[in-house]
Amino acid sequence: MKATARRQSGILFLSALLLSLTAPSLGSQLHDITYESLPDRIRFCISLNKPSQYEIKDALRDSGYFYIDLLNMDNFWREQTFELHDARVKSVRVVSYPQSHIVRLIFYLSSPAQYVVRSTDNPPALTVDIAGQSGSARITPKKVVIIDPGHGGDSKGARSSRKVNGRYIWEKDVNLVIAKVLKEVIDSSPNMTAFLTRTRDKDMTLTERITFAEHHRGDVFISIHCNATRGYEATRAQGIELFYWNEKGSDNAAVKYLEELENEGQLNINGSKQNATLFKNLLKDKLEVEKNKSIEVCNNINTALKDIAYFRKYNRGIKSARFRVLVNYYMPALLIECGFINNPKEVKHLLDHKFHVNLTRSVFNGLSLYFAQKDMNFTLYQYAM
Ligand SMILES: [Zn+2]
Structure with a gap:
């Protein structure tokens, strides 16, 4: 359970430490998750080997998170939480449900905010934009x-x-x-x-x-x-x-x-x-x-x-x-x-x-x-x- 991020020209990789647990077959595969902190929003890019269907569940108002289920997935990841210390997003959690072929990405926000999820085919990816000023990232002491x-x-x-x-x-x-x-x-x-x-x-x-x-x-x-x-x-x-x-x-x-x-x-x-x-x-x-x-x-x-x-x-x-x-x-x-x-x-x-x-x-x-x-x-x- 490590939660480090690798920096590369302003884009941070979250998935570097994710481990694939199963052999691939015909469904989609999650390649990596990156994010970019922009002045008015934070953008996550979830790159896949081919387009995947997804479902969104919103629990922002009651529980401070929303999640995206990637459907028909066939590679799975060890459950991990990535701490972001961003003024808008506290952490992102990745959970796999191999039996139902779902990879769930849970976004825990610092406060309720507007977000937009978009799917692109070329390259196959999902982008998630979460609105909000970048402000100063709050670092909680360990x-x-x-x-x-x-x-x-x-x-x-x-x-x-x-x-x-x-x-x-x-x-x-x-x-x-x-x-x-x-x-x-x-x-x-x-x-x-x-x-x-x-x-x-x-x-x-x-x-x-x-x-x-x-x-x-x-x-x-x-x-x-x-x-x-x-x-x-x-x-x-x-x-x-x-x-x-x-x-x-x-x-x-x-x-x-x-x-x-x-x-x-x-x-x-x-x-x-x-x-x-x-x-x-x-x-x-x-x-x-x-x-x-x-x-x-x-x-x-x-x-x-x-x-x-x-x-x-x-x-x-x-x-x-x-x-x-x-x-x-x-x-x-x-x-x-x-x-x-x-x-x-x-x-x-x-x-x-x-x-x-x-x-x-x-x-x-x-x-x-x-x-x-x-x-x-x-x-x-x-x-x-
Ligand atoms: Zn003793």
């Missing part, structure tokens, strides 16, 4: 996601109960691998970017992780961990669990154990600056606001996770706990326990790249849903799961 691979260095985290391929698996290593996949997924989207608190196996205090997140002005903080039950004995506990900060901590024995494990004796959150009562209360309020946002992020991610059968089945829900790393006054923060490393069955998933991809794409979908709820200018991108 949302910043701080990914924190839990533990590192001497803090190895939890361990697998048995050896896998001759060695024990440590949580710190799995956390780092999953965090890196998540960064890759986020960075390949057009409107989010990710930073890792650590990129290698090294010691890092919980306070250093929080300071890093604040320094990089994160919009969301996600700490990646693997779950474990007390001791290394084989466990049947299984599944994903999401946490947000709760000052009171948990009464649940399993969560209490996790709090011990994840806090590494670094729970004290009273810095010297925070001793004045007034300041303390202000921070408490701020923490409360961020906590509510954290719950919203958790809800969105959990909803997205449920698109995957495995996470639907093994879903331990959203909980609150006293995790030091989640104490953050500037951004919502959550901790994901991706699965139980001391469950001999689940540790295999935790080492499986396909599992990482499914997990991180769901997390991405959830984050994207959250940002779209919070920011009207944020374009929602979703992986089809």
Whole structure:
């Protein structure tokens, strides 16, 4: 899911990264999509190998878009959205419906505007003119996601109960691998970017992780961990669990154990600056606001996770706990326990790249849903799961 555009003498190519998914036969084929920004309109040119019939569906007034269905098509494209950052058109989405031989081009406009669609035979193409002054293109800053691979260095985290391929698996290593996949997924989207608190196996205090997140002005903080039950004995506990900060901590024995494990004796959150009562209360309020946002992020991610059968089945829900790393006054923060490393069955998933991809794409979908709820200018991108 890339959304870059290639510039060539004032005309921009949108389709350079489209991938053909089927072998051609007798219908029409989409060659490429270009656009040109003119002072009074923006013009899209959809070039084809031969003329195609089309249908238009207008949902501009209610939903801010219209779409064109190209009929009798026989080459198909991976679903993609192209962000334009033009004052008139926000983005263009290309969706294929191979069974009905349709390629759908959806135009999301910044505001309702006049548009004209024309078909030409020589060369075979459709032109789409959307009226409006060019103005200055609005660039929405990318949302910043701080990914924190839990533990590192001497803090190895939890361990697998048995050896896998001759060695024990440590949580710190799995956390780092999953965090890196998540960064890759986020960075390949057009409107989010990710930073890792650590990129290698090294010691890092919980306070250093929080300071890093604040320094990089994160919009969301996600700490990646693997779950474990007390001791290394084989466990049947299984599944994903999401946490947000709760000052009171948990009464649940399993969560209490996790709090011990994840806090590494670094729970004290009273810095010297925070001793004045007034300041303390202000921070408490701020923490409360961020906590509510954290719950919203958790809800969105959990909803997205449920698109995957495995996470639907093994879903331990959203909980609150006293995790030091989640104490953050500037951004919502959550901790994901991706699965139980001391469950001999689940540790295999935790080492499986396909599992990482499914997990991180769901997390991405959830984050994207959250940002779209919070920011009207944020374009929602979703992986089809
Ligand atoms: Zn951990």
